[in-house]
Amino acid sequence: MRKRRIISCMMLLLVLATLMSMLTACTTSEKISIPTAEKDVYIYDEDNIIDDNVEKELNQMLVELEKKTEIEFVVVSVKSLLDQSIEDYSNNLFNTLGIGKKGEDNGILLLFSRSDEKVRLEIGRGLEGCLNDSKCGRILDTFFVPYRENDKYTKATKMTVQAVLNVLAEEYEINIQNLEEDIQVEDNSDNGIPLWLWIILIFLVILIFSVGSDSSSSSHGGFFGGSSGGFSSGGFGGGFSGGGGTSR
Numbered sequence: 687m688r689k690r691r692i693i694s695c696m697m698l699l700l701v702l703a704t705l706m707s708m709l710t711a712c713t714t715s716e717k718i719s720i721p722t723a724e725k726d727v728y729i730y731d732e733d734n735i736i737d738d739n740v741e742k743e744l745n746q747m748l749v750e751l752e753k754k755t756e757i758e759f760v761v762v763s764v765k766s767l768l769d770q771s772i773e774d775y776s777n778n779l780f781n782t783l784g785i786g787k788k789g790e791d792n793g794i795l796l797l798f799s800r801s802d803e804k805v806r807l808e809i810g811r812g813l814e815g816c817l818n819d820s821k822c823g824r825i826l827d828t829f830f831v832p833y834r835e836n837d838k839y840t841k842a843t844k845m846t847v848q849a850v851l852n853v854l855a856e857e858y859e860i861n862i863q864n865l866e867e868d869i870q871v872e873d874n875s876d877n878g879i880p881l882w883l884w885i886i887l888i889f890l891v892i893l894i895f896s897v898g899s900d901s902s903s904s905s906h907g908g909f910f911g912g913s914s915g916g917f918s919s920g921g922f923g924g925g926f927s928g929g930g931g932t933s934r
Contacts, residue, residue, distance in 0.1 A: 718778050719764055728752075733763040733800055737840040744847050747862050751851060754860045757813070758785050759794040761847060763839070765801060772797065772804040772933050786810045796846060798830075800839060805830050806933040807850070814930050816857040817850065822932035824871040825849045831934050845869055 721730035728748035729741050748759050760783065767775050776797045786793025791812035798805035807822040829849045833842035848869040855862055 718768065718770070718775055718782070720779070720782055721762065723783060728759060729761040731761075731763045733765045735763055735800055735839040736843050740840050740844050743864060744844060747847070747851060747865060750862050751854065751860075754862075755792075755854065755858045756787050756790065757792045757794065757854060758787070759796075759847070759850065759854075760785050761796045761843060762798075763843075764797070764799050767799050767802045767804060772799070772802070772806045773931065776806045776808045776931065776933075780808050780810075786812070794850065796843070796850075798834075798839070798843075800837075803834065804933065805834065805842075806931055807846075808931040811930075813854075816853055817930075819930045819932050821853070821871065822930070823934070825853075826932060826934045828871055829869065 719732060721732065726749050727745065729736065729745045731741060744761070748761075751757055751759055762779065764775075776795060779797060780793065780795045783795075785795055791810035793808075793810040794813065794817070795808040796805070797808065805826060807817075807826060809817045809822060825846060829845035830842045833839070833845065848866055849871060851862055851865055852867060852870045854860075855865065855867075
């Protein structure tokens with residue numbers, strides 16, 4: 687009985703968390719500026735602060751990236767975050783646009799607002815292995831923040847996008863035309879376990895110990911006892927930002 691109560695409570699908490707997440711998305715999606723997605727367009731400069739020639743050059747690189755790896759890397763500048771945190775704005779924009787391929791979680795969003803002086807790299811879960819939070823932080827600290835402080839947003843965007851592209855080019859062993867290969871951050875061999883995985887591991891440890899202590903005084907079979915199925919696990923859909931992200 688105790689085992690069933692624990693499992694029921696865990697499932698109830700999961701359902702409540704999912705419902706709250708959906709409710710939050712519904713209430714906040716109306717408060718963000720959603721660019722109209724166009725074929726082979728990956729840069730949406732609402733604030734009109736990126737030089738046209740640089741925008742065209744970077745967009746071509748992002749088109750080439752998608753064709754060679756299926757990774758969707760979108761850059762968005764907004765006039766204002768509309769009194770939201772950049773984390774909430776970025777997450778909602780990422781999911782609303784559907785950045786990344788379905789089942790792959792391989793999307794990237796570079797979002798920034800000049801008026802709010804905020805920038806964020808939002809990374810899909812499928813890319814956290816090569817673009818963890820620490821590395822994204824170093825990229826922003828090295829290539830975006832210094833130029834932002836001098837109001838050089840074209841330079842900040844160009845350097846940051848190319849730094850990310852160099853990471854991906856090395857990871858996927860591809861060449862991207864006109865990519866400046868010297869725009870890179872030092873690799874500190876920082877491939878730490880992402881936060882979401884720590885949460886899952888802690889949850890599993892607690893659950894195993896709880897069930898283990900209960901089963902020691904019971905002979906009713908294993909944890910997954912019986913043949914009835916559990917959750918029908920399907921991957922996150924395209925455009926779900928379940929991975930990491932870094933803000934500055």
